[in-house]
Amino acid sequence: MQxxxxxxxxxxxxxxxxxxxQRIHEGVVARGFEGVRPAHGFAFARLAPDGATVTDLAAHLGVTKQAASQLVDEMVRKGYAERRPHPEDARARLVVLTGRGWECTRAxxxxxxEAVREWADVLxxxxxxxxxxxxLRIAPLGPIRPAW
Amino acid sequence: MQxxxxxxxxxxxxxxxxxxxQRIHEGVVARGFEGVRPAHGFAFARLAPDGATVTDLAAHLGVTKQAASQLVDEMVRKGYAERRPHPEDARARLVVLTGRGWECTRAxxxxxxEAVREWADVLxxxxxxxxxxxxLRIAPLGPIRPAW
DNA sequence: ACTATATGGTCAAGCAGCTTGACCATCGCG
DNA sequence: CGCGATGGTCAAGCTGCTTGACCATATAGT
Incomplete structure (x- = not known):
């Protein structure tokens, strides 16, 4: 191969x-979720199952925990997530998706x-x-789960 | 498909x-080209054939021409490109790769x-x-030519 | 030819997202 | 109990981008 x-x-x-x-972002906006940036998607994917701590989120996004905290601030402010006390560690706070957060994930x-379906039309x-x-064999997609 | x-x-x-x-970036750095960010790669790809104007570059990078101009400033400062007067339009300036710019492109x-070869080992x-x-059928890769 | 408008480019200021550094509260181990 | 490790925040600064204003040249209309 050259x-x-x-x-x-x-x-x-x-x-x-x-x-x-771009297509996913447009699709999400078209479904009525404004002010959401692609970077949020990776955060949503991480929060979706059971919530996560800020430090956890930071590690999986590959940014500092301060940056992750600011991202959470924004998501909270826009109604997609909320901080709850961590059930097992009084230092930590568990960030979980709100109802609207779940709706956005589904969107x-x-x-x-939709985008993949268009590919299927072609291929x-x-x-x-x-x-x-x-x-999937190339990018094993282990702990990252980048999502939308 | 679900x-x-x-x-x-x-x-x-x-x-x-x-x-x-990430792999390409690491590979480029490992070959001795520091201070180059992934975004530069798209610019290199556009400049490579015959050079381009700042406005042209901006359009293909999807940013404002001011941002493109700043990117060119940086590439010039680091020795990867230079601005030359445009042969046909006295307003415009043709941005072309220097020798080092070409070396970086080859790197x-x-x-x-190298990365693709590893995929071949797997697939x-x-x-x-x-x-x-x-x-290529999914992403026709028309005028964009994102490159490295 | 002459004005008017469009286009290529830069300068300047501001903003958004990230970083580093300092700090506090709590955990968990010796 | 005392102390280093860990989760989180506050504050300040940097970088890459944006918007807005402006100048120089090209191009079209009359």
Whole structure:
């Protein structure tokens, strides 16, 4: 494989990722959730199961805990999350999604599904599934779960 | 296809793109080009063929021309590009890569090829090629040419 | 040819998101 | 109990981007 092919593949991958991010964001906004930035999506994905602490969130977002705390501030201010006392550690605070936060998460899922469906129209259902499997083998998607 | 599958595919795609960006950046730094940020790569790709104007660059980066101009300032300061008078328009200035700029571009290509080769080790040469073709059909990669 | 408008580019100021550094409260181990 | 480690916040600063104003040149209209 030549460098030029690698570049074409890389460019296509980055372009596809950028396009997807944009499409999901537009879809979320179109469903009535304003003031949400793509970066929030990664936070939502982390909070979704059972909530998380700010430090936990920071580690998974790859930023400082101060930055993560500011992000949570914003999400709280916009009604997508709230801070609750941590049940087992009086120092910590558990950040959990509100009802609206869950709605927004569902909106993001729908938007993602919409974009993927368009790919299926181009590539065919079978190819899209194969694409997903190949990508998962390349990017194991362990603790990160970047989401929408 | 269910929403959860679409989310898994989306997450994998975004994770792969992030990983690739990181790998290329590391590879470029390892080859001795410091102070280069991933965003510069998109600029390099645009400048590479024949140079470009600041306005042109701005359009393809999706930022204001002021931001593009600042990016060019930085690239000039670091020795990767230079501004030359435009041969046909006295208002415009043609931004072109310096020798070091070209070297950096080649370094980025090598780093990308390295990352892609690792994918080939996991998926097989054939699958990687198929992956590239599928991605190109999804993200037509028209005027953008995001590169490294 | 002459004015008017559009276009390429820069300068300046401001803002948003992140960082570093300092600090307090609580945990958990010796 | 005492002390280092950990969760979190406050404050200040930096960087990359934006908006707004402006100048120089190009291009179109009459």
């Amino acid at each position: 460098n030029s092919e690698a570049m074409a593949l890389s460019a296509a991958l980055l372009a596809a990722a950028g396009k997807l991010t 993001a899922e729908e938007a993602a599904a 065919g259902e079978r190819e899209v599934r194969a694409l997903g499997e190949q990508l | 929403n959860s599958e679409a989310m898994a595919l989306s997450a994998a795609l975004l994770a792969a793109a992030g990983k690739l960006t 980025a290509e090598e780093a990308a090829a 097989g040469e054939r699958e990687v090629r198929a992956l590239g073709e599928q991605l």
